Amino acid sequence: VQTLEGTPALIHGGPFANIAHGTNSVISTRMALRLADFVVTESGFGSDLGAEKFFNIVVRTGHIPPPDACVLVATLRALKLHGGVKLDKVNEENVEAVEKGFENLQKHTENLRTFGVPFVVALNRFPSDTEAEIKKALDLCRREKVRFALSEVYGKGGKGGSELAQEVLKAIEEDESRFQFLYPLDMTLLEKIEAVAKKIYGAASVAMEGKIKRKMLKIEREGFGNLPVCIAKTQYSFSDDDEALGRPEDFTLIVT
Template sequence: MATDIEIARAAKKLPVQDIAARIGAAPKDIIPYGHDKAKLSAGFLQRQSARPDGKLILVTAINPTPAGEGKTTTSIGLADAMNRIGANTLLCLREPSLGPCFGMKGGATGGGLAQIVPMEDINLHFTGDFHAITSAHNLLSALVDNHIHWGGEPKLETVRTSWRRVMDMNDRSLRNIVSGLGGPGNGAPSETGFDITVASEVMAILCLATDAEDLEARLSRIIVGYTREKVAVTAADIKATGAMMALLRDAMLPNLVQTLENNPCLVHGGPFANIAHGCNSVIATSAALKMADYVVTEAGFGADLGAEKFLNIKCRQAGLAPDAVVLVATIRALKMHGGLAKDELSKVSYEALEKGLANLARHIENLRSFGLPVVVAINRFTTDTEGEVHALQAYCEKLSVSVALCTHWAEGGKGAETLARSVVKLIEDGTADFKPLYPDNLSLLEKIEAVAKSIYRADRVEAARAVKNLLAAWEKAGFGHLPVCMAKTQYSFSTDPALLGAPEGHVVRLREVRLAAGAGFVVAICGDIMTMPGLPRRPAAEHIHLNAHGQIEGLN
């Protein structure tokens, strides 16, 4: 079979105006970026607000492994399949970050015959949203330094400045740096560092804002540091908000593209789920619910990260409630959770599969604890045997959960029609009764403990006195009602990436906390997770190049 990029390049794309017509948008309602992608205009989005909402479907997965799960691919296949069976469906996804594209994970446009296009554009630069977010974030950084340099009011102390810089690339050497060297003309020397753009509070704010007014209000509330008297200094205090809004004017508008089967897809925003809240924008999701009977969206990494944050942060802030959840798994990944090495996954091992199924069961139990009905989607590989498939189906039957075998990678929407019908039935049964994991009035530490104990099955959370004091100070300052955004490894329920399966009784070490006052949550950084990833020993960038025809090769 051809590679993903070859399949995408050969796609029979429709003009973006034709795709826009599928969601009721006229040519004047879109801002084209070439022939095959566009932004939806603010006026068009505003006109949708009076329409009733469709049904919301969340796609999540087991803990990821190098064996692959295919959550985005399944989301695309499901949306295509639902449209095939006559269910008017719109797909909402996140934008890929350049870091993983040139690093280890690759792009985020699906695979095989379940892709969104134009694949190269979406993975590389797209409509410039990430660049705008990076620029807005770093503009605030420059204004902070300039405020300190000129002694502006309020007096922001260099040693109490908490606002860092960002770039959309994996670069471990920039995690911690000293800036302002070279004399007084270059600013005050200070310890600072870079995070990846997807971890930027500006990214989170853009993805959680409901409209331009809300976006501006959230940007104004960003806390960049403190005075000597420990009074918070905000972006509004240093008069940065207006210029940041100017940079984000177009970035806040959702992007419209299409699947290989010419179904519409909104792609907007891209926070990681292991270090940020892992969901596409509220603006895109809310608009999609007005334009279709069903909306398929995904949350990053496993359900212990992306889905938990989707439900506890995004749904809480935006007033959303899913009607069904699709939990994606592969037999290969489950066997890896059961102890098999990657080079052994083609072997039949019912023992490893049985052990690995504990990871699947844990996620099912967690998702049901939110009051949501679940269907398991098995992204089938050609190496899966009938015996292994039967064992997995029998296991799901014991848990009273529907399971659908999917072959969308090889067959497109046709290969996910069984899943589509299962999802529609689950929604029509009307059993969803969504409730978040914890109430607003718990303390911040209690909220962190609730996630660690209920979702991760940890025995306890350990935190230094300084961390606990910060949480207490933020509660005293009026931020105790905020939800928490857990930053931890995606590979395990624990903070140890090597601890696969369904570990219990482990300890969650809370290393650092950050207040994202504008985004409206507190980031709890656990274990050894980094907010600026590094590149692997053999980064994907080594194999990406232009061929003799000027086409990109090696992108996946």
């Protein structure tokens, strides 16, 4: 298929990242890499789901290279929600909530830095966003030395994405990529789960019943222990509690 402006779009796959790897197929990505100078592929939800699985599972197959840069999409509505604003009030101006909710976005930026890939925060603009809120988000990103661009593609088409495209090109050309996987494959399955939970989610520990541990040991005995892990988790929180917004810390991830 193609966009309204004639840009090719290869749609093949679609398993959501809260239950699976969350990206299109390797076949479609490899085809695109042969046909275009720049290829954009989506990894669903956030750094804790789509990005983590894209890096640790999809790229790890060796069939496609690590990305030259990543785009971390954010909205002021989401920042305000993570800052304590009720869902029915996120369209109202609240600069204080934007600042408070920034801790959630900050954790996502830290996760991408863990993988060593250059990235740009793209603020997906909504009609209700105010200039004061946008300025606050920009100032907070500058404080963290994070690349930032406003995206208005929905309202303006391709022209609305030119600022973002230019910033991504700068990230590719100017920022050094030091891509690395989160864990080696010779770790046990439990150690891999703990690595994701502690380094990406922010958990203090991982807990599970004995029968779950026995299942993992059985999987390892059957020869599958050298595979990466694919964790099904809520997309609403870094934790396994979908009501724990913001940046939950020192929690226990329960494996069932």
